[in-house]
Amino acid sequence: MEFNVNDKCIHCGKCINDCMGKALKFDENRIPVLDETKCIKCQHCMAICPVGALSIMGKNPDESELPDNLPAPEQVLNLIKNRRSIRHYKHENIDKEKLEKLKNMLNWVPTGVNNHGLHFAFIDDVEVMDEFRDYTNGKMLRVLSCCDKRNKILMGITEPVVKFLTKKFARYKDSFLKGEDIIFRGAPHMVVVSTPVDAPCADIDPTIALSYFELYARSLGIGTCWCGLAYAMIKVFPELCEHLEIPENYKAGYVMLFGNPDTSYPRATQPEPCRMISVKKGIKNSTIQEKAKRFFWNFVR
Numbered sequence: 001m002e003f004n005v006n007d008k009c010i011h012c013g014k015c016i017n018d019c020m021g022k023a024l025k026f027d028e029n030r031i032p033v034l035d036e037t038k039c040i041k042c043q044h045c046m047a048i049c050p051v052g053a054l055s056i057m058g059k060n061p062d063e064s065e066l067p068d069n070l071p072a073p074e075q076v077l078n079l080i081k082n083r084r085s086i087r088h089y090k091h092e093n094i095d096k097e098k099l100e101k102l103k104n105m106l107n108w109v110p111t112g113v114n115n116h117g118l119h120f121a122f123i124d125d126v127e128v129m130d131e132f133r134d135y136t137n138g139k140m141l142r143v144l145s146c147c148d149k150r151n152k153i154l155m156g157i158t159e160p161v162v163k164f165l166t167k168k169f170a171r172y173k174d175s176f177l178k179g180e181d182i183i184f185r186g187a188p189h190m191v192v193v194s195t196p197v198d199a200p201c202a203d204i205d206p207t208i209a210l211s212y213f214e215l216y217a218r219s220l221g222i223g224t225c226w227c228g229l230a231y232a233m234i235k236v237f238p239e240l241c242e243h244l245e246i247p248e249n250y251k252a253g254y255v256m257l258f259g260n261p262d263t264s265y266p267r268a269t270q271p272e273p274c275r276m277i278s279v280k281k282g283i284k285n286s287t288i289q290e291k292a293k294r295f296f297w298n299f300v301r
């Protein structure tokens with residue numbers, strides 16, 4: 001891997017101090033040297049250098065964006081408070097430039113151990129989305145309406161799948177059967193995030209990526225909706241993963257719908273406060289039963 005320190009280096013050691021993988025140390029001339037085997041490629045060494053003397057992975061520090069022009073805290077908070085799940089969309093493609101901005105932003109989302117193995121399957125085109133919607137809704141219709149067990153198995157719809165989806169759809173069944181697009185909410189676009197099954201933080205990386213996505217989308221005037229129902233469909237019908245070209249040894253992490261909103265919210269919500277505590281000093285010695293309970297909740301459930 002390319003790693004260069006030029007003669008602007010002031011030997012301050014900030015890069016070494018900040019290196020998460022302990023991959024950097026000074027040589028005999030107090031110039032940082034890299035042990036590639038420990039490097040997680042986070043580029044903190046380049047980002048922290050006060051004089052821009054360090055380059056890694058062939059990156060030119062002068063091409064990095066500078067942390068100016070950041071939004072004020074109240075602007076960030078306002079964005080968070082005025083993000084809404086959008087369930088009514090215009091049946092049109094979003095502006096291409098905005099789409100590219102959204103895609104590009106995803107390169108900056110954090111992943112555990114800087115794994116950056118996420119895969120994003122975008123449905124960019126409203127016609128492709130309509131096809132996906134019709135196919136998936138048809139599948140769900142058969143789950144809800146086909147009573148013949150043998151027929152269901154032939155269609156890849158097993159009893160556990162029926163149980164799982166029927167439970168998820170309990171409150172929407174009637175509207176769905178009347179033709180309402182309960183799963184996709186009429187969205188013209190969708191993104192499915194997948195993660196390598198063995199990524200160090202496979203359970204959380206996709207969620208983080210979509211959280212960034214929805215906030216940035218909101219700032220661009222694009223509506224989004226987390227889609228647990230589409231995620232459920234993708235989980236149980238493997239052909240959907242094939243269609244979305246989710247790579248081998250990857251698992252779908254979550255789904256987000258997006259598009260130009262056909263609705264607006266003139267005010268924010270007023271959520272009930274979450275439960276929060278401030279931890280006190282003095283570590284408690286819990287009983288064996290308490291420990292067993294916690295272990296069960298944390299690892300088994």
Ligand SMILES: Cc1cc2nc3c(=O)[nH]c(=O)nc-3n(C[C@H](O)[C@H](O)[C@H](O)COP(=O)(O)O)c2cc1C
Pocket residue numbers: 083084085086087185225226227228229230269
């Ligand atoms: C993990 C997750 C899954 C969700 N799945 C769906 C879904 O399948 N369909 C839907 O219409 N909304 C879905 N939502 C949106 C929530 O219902 C929504 O966040 C909630 O109603 C509050 O509205 P707000 O997001 O506008 O504050 C989901 C939200 C999250 C966080």
